[in-house]
Amino acid sequence: MSNLIDIFYERGFIEQTTHGDELKEYLDQDNITCYIGFDPTASSLHVGSLVPIMSLAHIQKLGHRPIALVGGGTGLVGDPSGKTETRQILTPEVVEENAIGIKKQLSRFIDFSEGKALLLNNADWLTKLKYIPFLRDIGRHFSVNRMIKAESYKMRLESEEGLNFIEFNYMLLQAYDFLQLFKNYGCRLQMGGSDQWGNIVSGIELVRKMCHETVFGITFPLITTSSGAKMGKTVKGAVWLDSERTSPYEYYQYWINTDDKDVARFMALYTFLPIDEIREIEKLENADLNMAKTVLAFEATQLVHGREEASKAYHAAASMFGGCAVSENILPSSSVHRDMLDVDDVSVPHSFFVIDQLREGIPAFKIFHTVGLASSGGAARRLIEQGGAYINAKRIQSFEQQITEKDLDDNGTIVLRSGKKRFHIIKIKK
RNA sequence: GGUGGGGUUCCCGAGUGGUCAAAGGGAACAGACUGUAAAUCUGUCGGCAAAGCCUUCGGAGGUUCAAAUCCUCCCCCCACCA
Numbered sequence: 001m002s003n004l005i006d007i008f009y010e011r012g013f014i015e016q017t018t019h020g021d022e023l024k025e026y027l028d029q030d031n032i033t034c035y036i037g038f039d040p041t042a043s044s045l046h047v048g049s050l051v052p053i054m055s056l057a058h059i060q061k062l063g064h065r066p067i068a069l070v071g072g073g074t075g076l077v078g079d080p081s082g083k084t085e086t087r088q089i090l091t092p093e094v095v096e097e098n099a100i101g102i103k104k105q106l107s108r109f110i111d112f113s114e115g116k117a118l119l120l121n122n123a124d125w126l127t128k129l130k131y132i133p134f135l136r137d138i139g140r141h142f143s144v145n146r147m148i149k150a151e152s153y154k155m156r157l158e159s160e161e162g163l164n165f166i167e168f169n170y171m172l173l174q175a176y177d178f179l180q181l182f183k184n185y186g187c188r189l190q191m192g193g194s195d196q197w198g199n200i201v202s203g204i205e206l207v208r209k210m211c212h213e214t215v216f217g218i219t220f221p222l223i224t225t226s227s228g229a230k231m232g233k234t235v236k237g238a239v240w241l242d243s244e245r246t247s248p249y250e251y252y253q254y255w256i257n258t259d260d261k262d263v264a265r266f267m268a269l270y271t272f273l274p275i276d277e278i279r280e281i282e283k284l285e286n287a288d289l290n291m292a293k294t295v296l297a298f299e300a301t302q303l304v305h306g307r308e309e310a311s312k313a314y315h316a317a318a319s320m321f322g323g324c325a326v327s328e329n330i331l332p333s334s335s336v337h338r339d340m341l342d343v344d345d346v347s348v349p350h351s352f353f354v355i356d357q358l359r360e361g362i363p364a365f366k367i368f369h370t371v372g373l374a375s376s377g378g379a380a381r382r383l384i385e386q387g388g389a390y391i392n393a394k395r396i397q398s399f400e401q402q403i404t405e406k407d408l409d410d411n412g413t414i415v416l417r418s419g420k421k422r423f424h425i426i427k428i429k430k
Numbered sequence: 431g432g433u434g435g436g437g438u439u440c441c442c443g444a445g446u447g448g449u450c451a452a453a454g455g456g457a458a459c460a461g462a463c464u465g466u467a468a469a470u471c472u473g474u475c476g477g478c479a480a481a482g483c484c485u486u487c488g489g490a491g492g493u494u495c496a497a498a499u500c501c502u503c504c505c506c507c508c509a510c511c512a
Binding site: 226257258260263289290293324377378379382383385386387388389420421 | 460465476
């Protein structure tokens with residue numbers, strides 16, 4: 001069995017580690033405990049958090065114990081690391097609510113039953129701290145001279161906005177978390193994004209100073225697309241793991257639209273497919289890569305939303321864009337559908353109209369705005385003028401063209417399309 | 431607290447009385463080429479059933495035929511000094 005660290009390296013999870021060989025030796029042991037902190041800034045995680053989540057899942061697969069630490073306490077302070085602006089400070093109620101949402105999503109990836117993994121909240125210990133004892137016991141181990149040199153504070157110290165005192169304390173709190181988890185759960189490894197390096201190292205040092213023990217740290221690279229954008233950021237905002245915020249269809253589409261150059265890299269990071277099979281798809285060229293993208297989208301959607309939703313999104317995509325079955329010899333371990341089944345378009349964005357509305361007729365530009373394919377009537381007019389609006393696959397010629405019941409197709413629906421990719425189906429309310 | 435510099439449309443940023451729905455860049459959207467990819471070229475990019483009208487330049491008032499631009503008060507940010 002490969003060492004955890006080997007798996008991480010070959011799948012692209014490692015930016016930096018502490019201790020080199022010593023860490024590798026530690027990871028050869030059974031039943032290690034490892035933690036990652038998650039910010040409770042929203043009630044849902046998004047694609048940007050997938051790397052940490054996947055890393056914990058890998059760890060659990062090897063029989064170790066992951067701890068997901070919800071930052072209920074640190075969320076009250078706000079991590080300035082790598083941030084250009086002061087974080088909005090959350091109320092305890094909001095943090096609590098968000099923590100619940102986050103656990104639900106983590107449970108898709110990590111088995112929390114029977115203590116196989118733990119979900120902890122640092123509010124449990126941080127909010128009980130007393131200022132003077134904390135300063136005397138913990139604060140004394142931190143050198144301000146060193147802290148202000150930390151990369152994580154640098155950006156803010158040099159910025160116009162500056163760094164305020166509450167944020168300056170953040171590093172101590174995260175270091176204290178590691179100390180607590182080490183003492184109470186025997187946790188010797190903390191992982192996190194590359195912006196967490198300073199916080200992780202300060203925890204390692206705190207444990208060494210107070211307990212004279214060695215603990216370890218690993219950071220993940222900041223994953224960007226080949227065009228340089230952060231993962232999971234789109235115009236409409238983040239790509240969320242919560243189906244209420246980002247539908248499985250949209251989620252699937254996000255992955256389908258992966259840049260050619262990113263397919264293999266993302267597959268290694270965001271699916272559990274064997275690395276050997278992923279290396280094979282690097283050889284694919286041109287349109288064949290689209291099959292690999294289908295697998296990536298399907299697997300990624302399945303992990304977050306389950307097989308049923310992934311299948312729906314798959315079939316919806318096939319019905320709208322025209323499908324192309326994934327060949328048997330591409331990524332054989334994937335459970336993606338290998339043949340085209342009956343088309344099922346339920347997950348394509350849709351809305352219901354009353355038949356009377358269509359009897360009267362609705363001008364084309366109006367309907368595009370109403371269903372959300374255009375942000376305003378003016379935008380819809382422009383869209384139509386530029387030839388980017390389609391009804392049942394036919395280009396709309398005039399923005400005043402009336403959409404009526406005559407436009408209903410054999411299935412009793414109207415398919416609207418904006419540009420090449422954005423679909424909306426109109427159905428009749430019975 | 432003092433002095434100085436600022437707040438412009440999604441973001442950056444020009445504009446210092448009419449020619450301003452506001453330069454330029456980025457992002458985004460559409461078209462062409464394609465493979466639901468990238469790159470490139472072209473066009474669009476406040477709202478409105480629209481050759482017109484309406485609302486925007488931190489906020490509230492005022493001057494003027496006319497204000498993003500001038501005046502008054504207020505709010506916020508930054509730098510230096512204390």
